[in-house]
Amino acid sequence: MATRVLIVEDEEQIARFVELELRHEGYVTDKAADGRTGLTKAESGEYDIVLLDIMLPELNGLEVLRRLRKTSEVPVILLTARDSVMDKVSGLDLGADDYVTKPFAIEELLARIRVALKKKGTTEKDDSSKLVWHDLTVDPAAYSATYGGTAIELSKREFDLLVLLLTNRNIVLGRDTLLQKVCGYDYVGETNVIDVYIRYLRSKIDERFGVHMIQTVRGVGYVIKDE
Numbered sequence: 001m002a003t004r005v006l007i008v009e010d011e012e013q014i015a016r017f018v019e020l021e022l023r024h025e026g027y028v029t030d031k032a033a034d035g036r037t038g039l040t041k042a043e044s045g046e047y048d049i050v051l052l053d054i055m056l057p058e059l060n061g062l063e064v065l066r067r068l069r070k071t072s073e074v075p076v077i078l079l080t081a082r083d084s085v086m087d088k089v090s091g092l093d094l095g096a097d098d099y100v101t102k103p104f105a106i107e108e109l110l111a112r113i114r115v116a117l118k119k120k121g122t123t124e125k126d127d128s129s130k131l132v133w134h135d136l137t138v139d140p141a142a143y144s145a146t147y148g149g150t151a152i153e154l155s156k157r158e159f160d161l162l163v164l165l166l167t168n169r170n171i172v173l174g175r176d177t178l179l180q181k182v183c184g185y186d187y188v189g190e191t192n193v194i195d196v197y198i199r200y201l202r203s204k205i206d207e208r209f210g211v212h213m214i215q216t217v218r219g220v221g222y223v224i225k226d227e
Contacts, residue, residue, distance in 0.1 A: 008031075009053045050076045165222065
């Protein structure tokens with residue numbers, strides 16, 4: 001599916017020039033000539049990236065960006081005047097992904113669009129690998145766990161056990177299976193080590209945050225259920 005670009009620019013000559021160049025590169029484009037219309041279109045969720053001029057009628061670009069960031073993380077590239085340093089800083093602080101100063105070469109704009117879209121794709125891929133249960137978020141790639149934004153310190157085996165249980169939510173995993181996956185097939189040691197690590201996890205998550213996440217299935221093993 002072709003990438004959809006929203007151009008929010010009140011100078012028709014610039015907007016038309018950018019539109020034609022983007023279409024030549026295979027993008028699908030749409031335009032808005034004022035801030036209010038641009039905001040409404042951007043909030044629709046129909047676009048993959050927004051090119052947003054700062055000097056706009058009705059609502060300026062920074063106000064459009066501020067309101068847009070309340071509901072959307074769509075990539076936004078600001079189109080700014082050459083000497084508007086404060087606009088650039090304010091835009092980045094409000095959540096803009098990049099900016100291009102006028103007048104700009106179309107090759108530069110195209111390159112910045114590609115970078116912003118690539119960054120978006122990488123972020124979405126990273127987010128999809130995260131494991132979430134209620135307010136608990138576990139990121140295997142970053143080796144981190146948080147509950148409601150509060151970091152949880154876990155040992156490697158505690159973390160591996162939690163990831164295994166979250167990956168197999170609603171499936172009861174036996175102690176032998178957990179032992180082999182977490183400690184390895186050649187593990188030699190206490191046979192109740194999984195029970196010990198379950199207790200550690202419960203103290204760090206269930207008891208600390210007042211939840212009942214890890215459930216015991218007597219005679220079988222443990223499970224984390226969605227409800």
